[in-house]
Amino acid sequence: MSKELIRLRDLCMAYDNEPVLNNINLYINDKEFLTLLGPSGCGKTTTLRIIGGFVTPTSGDVLFDGVRINDVPPYQRQINTVFQKYALFPHLNVFENIAFGLRMQKRPDPSDPTGKRMMKIPEEEIRERVMEMLEVISLKGFENRRPDALSGGQQQRVAIARALVNKPKVLLLDEPLGALDLKLRKDMQIELKRIQQQVGITFIYVTHDQEEALTMSDTIVVMDKGSIQQIGTPEDIYNEPKNAFVADFIGESNIIDGVMVRDKLVQMYGKQFPCLDGGFAENEPVDVVIRPEDIDIVPVEQGQLTGTVTNVTFKGMQYDIIVDFRGFKWLIQTTDHSPVGARIGIKLDPDSIHVMKKSAYSGMFGDYSSFSEEYDELDDASLALDEEESGDEE
């Protein structure tokens, strides 16, 4: 197992008594690609800036290799940053931009036995290391260009090289792909992952783009309102979201009010569905997540639930259809076309149902229309037919 490199302990941050981070506890392993994911204002950039040393936390500790570094200025940390808008020095060419960090460094002079005399990095070594970096980012031959003579993607790569040439232990990336167009962004995602594996250091990546996070990360930290909502691998986060916020933020989710009858049996719409989750109290109210791609459409008579199609959108690979189940609208992704107004049945496999504890976010997400009043009238007589069928399933 890789060892722990950075630990954030009870980190709090407030600007003008306005809390932006509440009790952040997080550890980051060496050589890990960790993503801080969340909507704007969730505190992810502040967390990154605290790690980078640009802001000092109100309380709590930042540990680097077990040493507290709260008060260490940025230039003394073995951490470099790739800024959102690249922040390349406009008055320096590509070579000098990348060499900037090396020119700032001093190290003990080997010819001095006391080891006290410091020397600059010799020019040949700077040249060598910059050229090496240019190769890593595939921009050889661009060393004399000014940053404004480069495309956005090239500037981005120079910014990465400028940080990496210092051989930091950690690279911080603050929404580095935000300014690029979609195609370039996809290429750069793969490129970034490749660079991270090639240089073998920790990347801490900040983004609000869930797809970017899922593509590149080893670990995703989902944040909202200054708190960590969930930490896990991309698969964990997607398949086992902890609360309605995470479920809604990562991918598409239908989130339905349910009751955990007992382990591996959840009730919603007054019907019971077998599932794989456990560890809840008996008859505990829960949030049930059903991903739109996990739903099978079946003829009405075979359906565990039946609903009416209210909207169909062709998305290329699939149709996104909105289906009204007694006022609560679900998103279903299907390759079969169902016309608007059609009655359809659906079938839910046990592994397509994910049960979450109720949280502050319950009821805020997961409906694909506005929350409907009809939803309260669940026990209508019109549901009789559905109830019969649910019996068969058990």
Add this chain to the structure above:
Amino acid sequence: MKNKLSRFAIPYVIWMALFVVAPIIMVVVYAFSSADGGFTLDNFSNMGTYAVVFGRSFKLAFIATVICLAIGYPVSYMMSKEGPGFQRIAMVLIMLPMWINFLLRTYSWMSILENNGLLNQLFRSIGLISLYNRVFGTELQFFPMMNTQGAVVLGMVYNYLPFMILPIYSVIIKLDNSLIEAARDLGANSINVFRRVILPLSFPGILSGITMVFVPSVSTFAISKMLGGGTEMILGDLIEQQFLGGAYNPQLGAAISLVMMVIVVVCMVVMNRFGEGEEQAVML
């Protein structure tokens, strides 16, 4: 004249032609003319006698520019670090003297600097003058400050300092803070951040500040006349004398003006060439 709106520029073009281009042509013509109107180079070959005045003019203007830069840059830099409220007030304070007539401002310096002026009264009342006399064994009644080169430089600095501060400030305030953060992130301490990033990027502001202080300083005549008392003649006075004063010789005056213009233009071209790279950088 492709654009229809460009016809609104016609009055200005006429104005320019009448009051800028035509006078320059007249200066050039006069400079190469003798008193009876024939072509001559005498005006230039005789100029050697005034080398002292040329030297003094450029020296004083140079000193004033250096002092303006030495004061103006730190002021601009510190202002840019303060809050917007402070910046607004500081800006008003810097601009305020410029709302008062140039001659009035310079006159007021006369009453401050003269032998019985405000400063000398202050020095006398705090005992500075008697202290000086005791230390150096002199018997001064006042510090002679008027009619010195120092007074002329002071007048230049006072009058033109805002022209140094404003362009530098406007460049520094526009500096992207993430550049400074990037430099710190890459291992630069405060000194290196300033030397490697802020200073080179504020170069265009420094250049235009220098231009805007040096050019009027080198050609001013009111300041030297009022604060230098005519004893410290500089180019502006010399030229004025040729046109209005007793040494009436407009041809020579035109020739001196022409030489001064050429020197200034050459200085500016050289400086702008020097700063070209930086200029582009900021246009980014």
